[in-house]
Amino acid sequence: xxxxxxxxxxxxxxxxxxxxxxxxxxxxxxxxxxxxxxxxxxxxxxxxxxxxxxxxxxxxxxxxxxxxxxxxxxxxxxxxxxxxxxxxxxxxxxxxxxxxxxxxxxxxxxxxxxxxxxxxxxxxxxxxxxxxxxxxxxxxxxxxxxxxxxxxxxxxxxxxxxxxxxxxxxxxxxxxxxxxxxxxxxxxxxxxxxxxxxxxxxxxxxxxxxxxxx
Numbered sequence: 001x002x003x004x005x006x007x008x009x010x011x012x013x014x015x016x017x018x019x020x021x022x023x024x025x026x027x028x029x030x031x032x033x034x035x036x037x038x039x040x041x042x043x044x045x046x047x048x049x050x051x052x053x054x055x056x057x058x059x060x061x062x063x064x065x066x067x068x069x070x071x072x073x074x075x076x077x078x079x080x081x082x083x084x085x086x087x088x089x090x091x092x093x094x095x096x097x098x099x100x101x102x103x104x105x106x107x108x109x110x111x112x113x114x115x116x117x118x119x120x121x122x123x124x125x126x127x128x129x130x131x132x133x134x135x136x137x138x139x140x141x142x143x144x145x146x147x148x149x150x151x152x153x154x155x156x157x158x159x160x161x162x163x164x165x166x167x168x169x170x171x172x173x174x175x176x177x178x179x180x181x182x183x184x185x186x187x188x189x190x191x192x193x194x195x196x197x198x199x200x201x202x203x204x205x206x207x208x209x210x211x212x213x214x
Contacts, residue, residue, distance in 0.1 A: 013208035013209065014175075014208065014209040015040050015208070015209070016213040017063075017210040017211060018037055019058060020057035020058065020059050020064060023059060023064060023159070024064060024066070024157060026144040026158070026159050027146050028146035028148035028155055028156060028157055030066045030157065033055045038054065042192060050190050051190055052069045052182055052190055053067060054180065054192075055067065056210065058212050060162065062163075062164065062168065063092070063159070064159050065158040067155070067156055069154050069156075069184065069187070070152075070153050072152045072187075073184045073186060073187055074187070075149075077114065082124060082126075086183050086185055087113040088111065088182050090110045090178075090179075090180050092107070092110070093106055093108075093177030093207060094165055094166060094168050095167055096173070096177040096209055098177070102130055102131060102132045102202075103134075103202055103203075103204055104131070104132055104133055104204075105166055106135065108125065108135050108166070109126050109128050109201070109202075110124070111123065112156065114147040114149075115149075121147040121156065122145065123140055123145040124140050129201065130202050131202065142163070143160060143164065144157075175210070175212075176209065178193075178207055178210045179191065179192045179200060179208055180192050193208035
């Protein structure tokens with residue numbers, strides 16, 4: 001069987017995640033985000049162009065994310081099947097165990113669905129398949145997310161609080177396993193470390209690393 005594997009899946013990646021002294025207001029605007037917070041674009045390894053700019057930061061209150069979809073996005077959301085429609089998925093391992101193929105209780109899988117019109121942006125968490133142990137599950141109200149739409153594209157801001165991340169302790173461990181997948185029916189799939197057909201959705205060894213820097 002001929003499998004088309006992304007070239008970047010054969011590499012291990014680590015990127016600094018900057019400290020943010022004054023956290024942004026989660027209102028969907030990315031005006032408070034700078035180039036220093038932008039995650040490196042790895043799409044070029046596979047000869048592709050990104051359709052969104054992705055940002056990440058942290059402080060003692062948790063992790064912050066933002067992205068700017070630059071193209072003519074479809075924004076087709078399936079709220080009852082959140083992983084089937086358009087939106088963002090985030091995976092975080094607060095222990096960054098690079099050789100584990102099964103998730104531990106320190107591994108998390110979040111999703112965030114963009115708002116459009118009267119529909120508000122929402123976030124949630126799902127259990128990772130084949131996990132050896134599961135993290136504490138969070139309610140949607142524990143996650144902050146907001147979007148702003150424009151004629152073409154949209155922006156989104158996210159805050160995952162520290163209490164929603166089992167094992168989050170930057171003083172003891174500054175390295176996190178991390179990857180993301182941004183989906184849009186018009187623009188395609190933008191991901192960081194690996195993608196299907198590899199089991200990136202539940203295998204932490206396929207995720208990259210972010211280093212919480214000050």
